[in-house]
Every structure is written in C-alpha cells, then in structure tokens.
Amino acid sequence: MADSKQQASKGNTISCVKEQLAKMSDLEHQTLGFHGQKVQFIYLTSLCDSKIVNRSLIAPLYEMGDDKEYELYIASFPGCQQLEAPPQIVAKLLQGCAALAFDSGNLYLFDAARVEASGVAPAESETIVQGPSDSFNESLDVSLNLIRRRYQSASLKSEARTIGAQSKTKLAVIYDEDRVDHNVLKELMARLDNINIDILQGAAELDRYLASTKFRLFPTTILTERPDRAVFNLSEGKVIILVDTTGYAVIVPVIFNDFFTAMDDKLQVTLVGWFLKGIRYLGLVLTTVLPAIYVAFSSYNSEVWKIQIALLVAGSRATVPYPSFVEVILMLLMMEFLTEASLRLPKAIGSTATTVGGLILGTAATEAGLVSNIMIILVSVVAISNFVIPLNMMGFTVRVIKYALIVVATLYGLLGIICGCLVLVMYLTSLRSFGKPYFRIFVLDRLKLGRTSMGEKNNG
Amino acid sequence: MKRWGVIICTLLLLLPVQGCKFKDLDLKLFVVAMGVDLSESDPDKLSVTIKAAVPMGDPKQASEKVLIMTEKANTIAEAVRLMKSRTDKELDFGHCKAVIFGESYAHKDIRQATDWVLRRRDMQLLNYTAVGSPSAKEVLNVQPVTERLPGNSLLQALSMDGTESPFIISPQFTYNLERKAEEIGEDPIMPLIEVKGESELNISKGILFNKKQAVMTLEPDEVRIYNILEGRNLKTSLNFKLEGVKYAYTFLRSSSSYKMKLADASSPNLEYKIKIQAGIEENSSGSPIDSAGLKELSAAAEQQLGEQIEKVLNKIHKTGTDPLGWGLHYRSRHWNSLTAEKEAWEDIYPQLDFKAQVRINIKYTGMIR
Numbered sequence: 001m002a003d004s005k006q007q008a009s010k011g012n013t014i015s016c017v018k019e020q021l022a023k024m025s026d027l028e029h030q031t032l033g034f035h036g037q038k039v040q041f042i043y044l045t046s047l048c049d050s051k052i053v054n055r056s057l058i059a060p061l062y063e064m065g066d067d068k069e070y071e072l073y074i075a076s077f078p079g080c081q082q083l084e085a086p087p088q089i090v091a092k093l094l095q096g097c098a099a100l101a102f103d104s105g106n107l108y109l110f111d112a113a114r115v116e117a118s119g120v121a122p123a124e125s126e127t128i129v130q131g132p133s134d135s136f137n138e139s140l141d142v143s144l145n146l147i148r149r150r151y152q153s154a155s156l157k158s159e160a161r162t163i164g165a166q167s168k169t170k171l172a173v174i175y176d177e178d179r180v181d182h183n184v185l186k187e188l189m190a191r192l193d194n195i196n197i198d199i200l201q202g203a204a205e206l207d208r209y210l211a212s213t214k215f216r217l218f219p220t221t222i223l224t225e226r227p228d229r230a231v232f233n234l235s236e237g238k239v240i241i242l243v244d245t246t247g248y249a250v251i252v253p254v255i256f257n258d259f260f261t262a263m264d265d266k267l268q269v270t271l272v273g274w275f276l277k278g279i280r281y282l283g284l285v286l287t288t289v290l291p292a293i294y295v296a297f298s299s300y301n302s303e304v305w306k307i308q309i310a311l312l313v314a315g316s317r318a319t320v321p322y323p324s325f326v327e328v329i330l331m332l333l334m335m336e337f338l339t340e341a342s343l344r345l346p347k348a349i350g351s352t353a354t355t356v357g358g359l360i361l362g363t364a365a366t367e368a369g370l371v372s373n374i375m376i377i378l379v380s381v382v383a384i385s386n387f388v389i390p391l392n393m394m395g396f397t398v399r400v401i402k403y404a405l406i407v408v409a410t411l412y413g414l415l416g417i418i419c420g421c422l423v424l425v426m427y428l429t430s431l432r433s434f435g436k437p438y439f440r441i442f443v444l445d446r447l448k449l450g451r452t453s454m455g456e457k458n459n460g
Numbered sequence: 461m462k463r464w465g466v467i468i469c470t471l472l473l474l475l476p477v478q479g480c481k482f483k484d485l486d487l488k489l490f491v492v493a494m495g496v497d498l499s500e501s502d503p504d505k506l507s508v509t510i511k512a513a514v515p516m517g518d519p520k521q522a523s524e525k526v527l528i529m530t531e532k533a534n535t536i537a538e539a540v541r542l543m544k545s546r547t548d549k550e551l552d553f554g555h556c557k558a559v560i561f562g563e564s565y566a567h568k569d570i571r572q573a574t575d576w577v578l579r580r581r582d583m584q585l586l587n588y589t590a591v592g593s594p595s596a597k598e599v600l601n602v603q604p605v606t607e608r609l610p611g612n613s614l615l616q617a618l619s620m621d622g623t624e625s626p627f628i629i630s631p632q633f634t635y636n637l638e639r640k641a642e643e644i645g646e647d648p649i650m651p652l653i654e655v656k657g658e659s660e661l662n663i664s665k666g667i668l669f670n671k672k673q674a675v676m677t678l679e680p681d682e683v684r685i686y687n688i689l690e691g692r693n694l695k696t697s698l699n700f701k702l703e704g705v706k707y708a709y710t711f712l713r714s715s716s717s718y719k720m721k722l723a724d725a726s727s728p729n730l731e732y733k734i735k736i737q738a739g740i741e742e743n744s745s746g747s748p749i750d751s752a753g754l755k756e757l758s759a760a761a762e763q764q765l766g767e768q769i770e771k772v773l774n775k776i777h778k779t780g781t782d783p784l785g786w787g788l789h790y791r792s793r794h795w796n797s798l799t800a801e802k803e804a805w806e807d808i809y810p811q812l813d814f815k816a817q818v819r820i821n822i823k824y825t826g827m828i829r
Contacts, residue, residue: 298485303554303584307492307513308609310555314485315515323484410482411475 014040014101016086021093032058037067043098049114053098057110071102079111095168115139120146123225125392128264135225140170140244146227147174147242151234155179158242161192169200169245174230179237184253184434188239203248206241210252217401219393220258220433222251228263228279255432255440260284283388287403290382291328292409292417294375300323300413312374319369325410329403331371331379334361336399339383467756475800486515489527489549492611496573496594499532506565506572507532508539509597512551513610526610530597537575553582557615559589559634560596560653566667566674573652574641577634585635590616590651591667591674598655605659617663618651625663626687626696627680641671644802649686652677668781676779678772685772689716689784696711697741702760708742709822720790722808729813730786732769739824749825758822766818773814782809 021027026046032039039061043053056077064070074080083089084107089099096113098136118253120142123135136143144158155178161171171192175185188210193210207221224230225248230240241250251258253340260280265273296315302310320327338357358380365371382402389395401424408416480661489512499505507530514525528599529546544551559577561570577583592599599614607613615623619631630652640648652665666678678686687694697710718732740749740757749757776783787805794801 137650299482302485302488302490302552303582307490307555307557307612310485310490311515313512314488314490317484317486318515320486323482408471411471413482 013084013086013089013107014042017042017089017093017099020086020090032061034061034067038102039067039103040071040100040101042093043112044093044096047094047096048098048112052112052114056112057098057100067102067104071104071106071108074100074108074110076362077110081109082106083109091168091198114141115141126224126226126229126263126390128262130267131226131264132226134227136227136230136242136247136249138245138247140172141244143227143242143247143249144172144174147230147234147240150227150231150431151176156234159189163192163195163197163206164200165196165198167199167201171206172242172244174234174240174242176234177238179235180239181237181436184436185239185441187434188241188252200243201246203241203243203246203250206243210250216431217264217427218256218397218438219299219429220252220254220431220438222258222391223248223393224251224391225249226263232266234257234264254438255433255436256428256438257440260309260389262390280388280390282419283385284398286400287382287388288384288405289417290378290385291332291402292405292420293414294378295325295328295406296413296417297411304414313372316372316374320372321370325406327371327375328378328406331365331375332382332402332406335383461464483550487549488552489514489547490555491551491553492555492609493558493560493600493614494553494556495560495562495600496536496565496591497595497597498565498568498818501531505532505534506536506539507597508536508543509560509600510540510543510551511611513555522531526603528600532572536573553580554584556583557587558611558618559587560592560599561589561650562596563591563652563674564595566591566650568670571641571672572635577751578638583634585633587634588615589632589634589637590653590663590773593652593654599653599661602655602661603659604661614653614661617661617722624695625664625696626684629666629683630687636737643788644752644798645701645782645789645805646785647671647781647783649781649783651683668779668780668783670778670781675781676775682772682775683767685769686776686783688714688734688736688815689769690771692716698761698765700757700761700764702757706742706744707740707757708739709757709760709820710741711736711738713737718786718789720786720793722790727813728808728811729815730773731815731817732773734765734769734816734818735819736765736818738820738822740822740826754822754825758820761822762818762820766816769816769818770814773816777812777814780809785796786812 018029021044024044026044028041028043028045030041032041038288041053041057057074060073061070064073076357077080081092083092089107089109092109093099096111097109098112100108100110102108118314120134120137122133127133127399131355134146136146148156153176155176156174157177158172158174161173163171173185173188173192191210195206197209202204203223207219207223210221222233230249230251234240238254239252241252260277262276262280265276292326298313305313317324317327334357338354341353341357345353362371362376362380366373366376386395386399389398405417405420408420410416412419425439428439429437472572491510491512493511495509495511497507499507509528509530512527512529514527514654527547529543531539531546533542535657540551559573561573565573577587578585590643604613607776613622617625617628620628629649632648632650637648637650640646648669648671650667651663651668652667654662654665656662664680664683665685667674668676668678684694684698687696692715694711694714697708699706699708701707714734714736716732717733718730720728720730722728738758738761740754743749787809790805790808791801794804
C-alpha cells in the first residue's frame, strides 16, 4: 500500500518535472531495466557530459548485479543529492545534473555537467612584458584553481553566490579571512544580496550593480583578467569576485593608485618601477590637460607661451578657418573614431584603418590647412599617453574627462582649467569604494589590514 | 536632471568672470619690443614705435616678417590706441620683452614711459630696458642678419641668454627699474644700444640715471669695470702691459665686495675688495712663463686694475648717482627714520672716498706652458 503510494508520488514528480521541461529537444528520458527493476534517467543532453553519463551511470548499471548495490554506488558520489520537490529537481537538471529515479521511489541527482570554456589563454587586455601570461577563463573552477595555486593558505575563503533569476550565474567571493576588512566584506555581501536582475552576463555588469551611486566618472572597482593581479590584491586584503562564464574577476575595494599599477612593476628594479609609475601619471596629466591647455593658451593666455611657440602656433593656425576649440574637438573626435574603429575591426583590417586614418588623414588635413601641424602632434601625444594607463577602465574614463576640461577651457581659459582640475580632485576625494577613500595616492599603508602576514603564519 | 540644470546655469553665470575675451592666436599681433622717443616735430609729444612679429605659415622658412609702426601722441596710451586702428589684428603686449628709451627722451625724463609700462596689465614686469641711440625707433628698425625671430637678437643680447659680452650691463628689468627709481639709495642704470649701419647693433655702453633722467654715459671699459663690481664670475679678459710686453688674462672666477668705513666722520671711505682668479690668454713676447713670472704678472695686473676701478668709481661718484646701491647698503646697516637716514646718507655721500683692493691670482698659462 505504502509502496504504491510512493510509486504514485514518484510518477507524479517525474511527470511534473517532464511537464516543466516540455518542448526541450535536448531532454533525454530513458528507462533502463535490469533484473526486473527499472531505472529512469532524465537529463538534458546539451548540459551533461555524455562520457560521464555512459561511464559512471549506465555501464555500472549492467555490471552490478543488484539494484540496491547500484543505488548505494550512485549515492556514494560526492555532490549526489536525493531530492523530492519538483522545482528543485528542475533547477538541478538545468545546472547539468542527471536525475535517476529508482523503482523504490528514491530520486538521485547526479552531477554530470559539461563545462565548455576556452582553455587558459594568455591575457589580452592587460599584457605585460615579463611575468605570467595566463588569464582567467570562463569556467569558475579553472579560475579558482588559478588563484588557489598561487595562494596556498587556509585563510583563503571562497563563498558561493548565485545571481540572476534566469541566468543563475555562479559567483565566488574570495578573500583572505585574516586580512580582509570585514566591514567591506559585509557591505559587499549586502550589495550582492540586493542585486535583483534576470541575467548577469559579465563581470563588468556586476561592477555596475555593485556601485553605490548611479552616476560615476571613475571606476570604483577593478576588472581584471590576470590571476596574479587578483592574488596580489588578495594579499592586500581585498575581495575578489569571480564570475562564472565571464573570464574576468572584480576586485573591491580599490583606490585610484591601483589603476596605475601594472603587474610587472613588482618585477622591475625599484628605480625603474618608480620611473614607470611616474610616466603613467605624467601620461594621465598630459592626456587630460593638454588639449585644454592648447585651447586656453592659444585663445586666452597666449603670453604664457614662449614667443617662439606663440609665433609657431599662430603661424600654423594661420590657415585654419575655425577657432581653436573647434579644431581641437574635431581632431580629438577623429582620433576617438580611429580608436573605436581599430578596436572593433578584425585584427587584419585594424592596422589598415590606423594607417589610413592616422597617417594619411593627419597629413592631408595639415596640408589642406584645415588643422595646424601643432594640433596633429598634440592629438597624437594625447592618444598615445592615454594608452599608458595600464587598466582599460581608467583609460576610458580619462578619454571622456578631457572633453569636460576643453569645455571649461573654452569658456574660461586657464582659470577654467585650474578650476576644472580642482573640481576633479574634489570629486575624486569625495569618492568612496566600499567605504574606503578612493583618492589615497600617497598613503602607503593602503587599507588598514590585519597584521598577520603569510610568512608569520607559516612559521607559527 | 535638476542637478545638470544647476551645473549649466552656474557655468553660464560664471561666464563674465573669464576676464579676457576668447580671441584666437592668429587674430593677435604680438608686440615684441617697443620704443619711446621724443617727437622731433613737437617737443611736447611722444613718438612711440612698436615692433611686432608677424607669424608665418611655414616654420621652416628662415625669416619672419616684422611690422614696425610709429605713432605720435601726447601719451603712450593714446599712441597705442592710434596704432590699433592701423592694423587688422589686435595688438598684444603680452609678449613684449624690451622697452627702449630714445636717447633724447632718456635725457629729458623717463618717468612717463616707466609709469605706463608698469601700470599696463598685459605688459609683463620682465621687460628689458635700454636706451637707444640715436633714437629708439632706429634701434627697432635694425634687422640683424642673425635674427630669426623679430626682435630676438635684441632680446638675446640684452638678456645675456645669447651673447655674454662683458660690455653689456646685466639685464635691467622694468620691475627693477621701478624699484631703483623709487628706492632711496639706488639709481637706475641701463645699457646703451647704438645703431651701426643697417643691420648691426652695438651694445657696449651704459647710461647712468638719477631718479628722473640720464646723466652720464659709461664707456665700454667703464661698463666692464662696473660689471666686475656688480656681479660675480664675469666672463671677460683684461689687458695690461709689463716691461713693454702686452698681456691679456681671462677671468676664471671673480668676486667683489665692499666695506663702508664711516668711523671717521670727516673722511668716510668705501673700500672695494675684488678677488679674481685668472689665466693668461695672450702674451705678445712669446717667451715661456714660469710660476715666479705668474706672480709678477699678477702683481702688475692688480695694480693696473686697481687704478682703473678707482677711476671709474670716482667718475660715477662725481655724477652723484648711485647705480651700485651703496646708499641702500648704508641704510640696511643703520637704523633710523626714513628722512633721517636719507639726510644722513646725503651728508655722507659727497664726502665718500673710494678705494679698491684688487687681488688677482693668475694661476694658469692656458694650454701652453
């Protein structure tokens, strides 16, 4: 009697599950019989690894003599669960589990997920000269492996989260328990819990949802594809969020200076490292201020220049038919088009675009007298120094900021630039990344971290 | 949205703060030097000359065009306004680097021009001042062949950035001119630029001013002595004769200092101490010089230079001017009310007796021994 009831509920469960998974061409429902017993297999062929299913599920079924033995065998696998509620079963099936229903009424969910990801490829958006070149890939486990191999400490914790009602994207929040600022961690968890979206496709998207305010000029989280950067930041007490299916990790909290650290700084001789960092900040200043300075000096404060330069600029501007700010904005926009175009184009055509755009257009424009020679030099300096910034997110921000400075320079001259820079600095100092002051460039002890270092721990 | 509105409104409201008008570089005419003369026709009027650089399109072209304009008016301000209606571009004095006073104007009164230069907002206080002979206009009209940028050769000579002649008085900026003209105990001095033909300028003389006008011209030799007394490490050479042989020695290092000895009120004296390290640069006899010979030569050079210096100091003293700031030196070491100090100095100054103690150490014989 009880048996038949169980049978009935089991039949119900399976039909219920099948109902929910109707109209799925990749649904596989097999009933295999042996020794008079029947086992039903339900799984999605696109999500499950057929090798695992064959080798671990079907082959043993016929090798073993007893269904009890087989059930024990299945239950012994790690990650194998016994569930009854249809919604949970459906969710598991959609993650790549195979459901095994025995006649006895037990239903096991066996993890047979197939994970397709590109292999560990060299980092592309953050290349360095010397040093490791591997990067995170789309599989969470592989990415986690890359970190764990570099950070072999028991204090390294990873908490799993799932985000996205539809996408169910897996996250791993990784931190060093001893070093992390627990306020930051709490804040991060709270924000993660608050995210209410359907689909999470990329780490960059997560970055947007994590932000405290809607409108930001500067990135307050770092997006990286380099495991060594992630590990370096872990050791500094930061939190890494690995996002499955993206190949990128999000680092929080960050300070302004972090965006100007390349991973090979550590590999360089100290002096060279300082020099490189200095160059990057110089590049930052040049790329933001130079176009604005050109406008201000050529239209308001020409006496700041040496007379030679003033005459040179005036001479080369003689044929230019519009005011300086139009000239600057025109050329800078042209450069932006070029950068964008060469980014999106296939690599083979990309170089052609740059040659045509940069060389031919530049020369032709000056020869036609539409743009002054000095302007071309300036635009190239601005473009090149923009790429000096190691992390792209900051590079994009800087690309935008210079236009604001051009506007104030056009309206108020040098005074405008000075006030504009002042406002920028004020804004930067007001920014917080997960409660941590963002603009702490010259503070060396960074975030107030726990005192225990790795070495001490190992020795103790 | 509201926030953006506020930002844009603030920007618009701030527009009147910008000060200068948006005016592109190619719509401006850069005045690089200006000159002030007395008008020949009307002695009450001034004749103002400007030298403006006209930018050329091609930077590879060797010469730049120059625009020279002269206008007569009662005041300099008026003359500049009259000039403005003669050009299509706005005159910009932001790059003006030299103010030349005509010789006759310098001898009359330079205060009007100085005042204009100092008051005007776009004139920098770093203008080099000089006196032009025969007139400022003619000095500005000269186009030296070595000149690439208009007026640049004048600036390079006056600023000593280019040539480092011992006969050019060290740069006298307008702020310095004003300071010397106002300060009790120091008087202005300026280099004198002479026109030599169409494309050459000769700057080797100096002009001493009292507070108001030029009083005496210093000859090249005297200017050199002045420069030895005024600064350190002057680059120059000096000649002397010993037993019929002509020698020239070049300065490697020089310094000068002076002490005022006022203890004896009846005969106050001012003693200069000059220390020079030098090397022989020329020797007309062709005979080798040994270390004993060097000492002999040093002694002879010391004596001759000492005489020259005393002569120059006495000459300056006679004019009653104070280009080296002795009065200021006195005032800095004596404490009293301004008028009392001034009177005390005016009592002392005419009685001053100048002495020069020169110590020359000719150390080297040049590349040959």
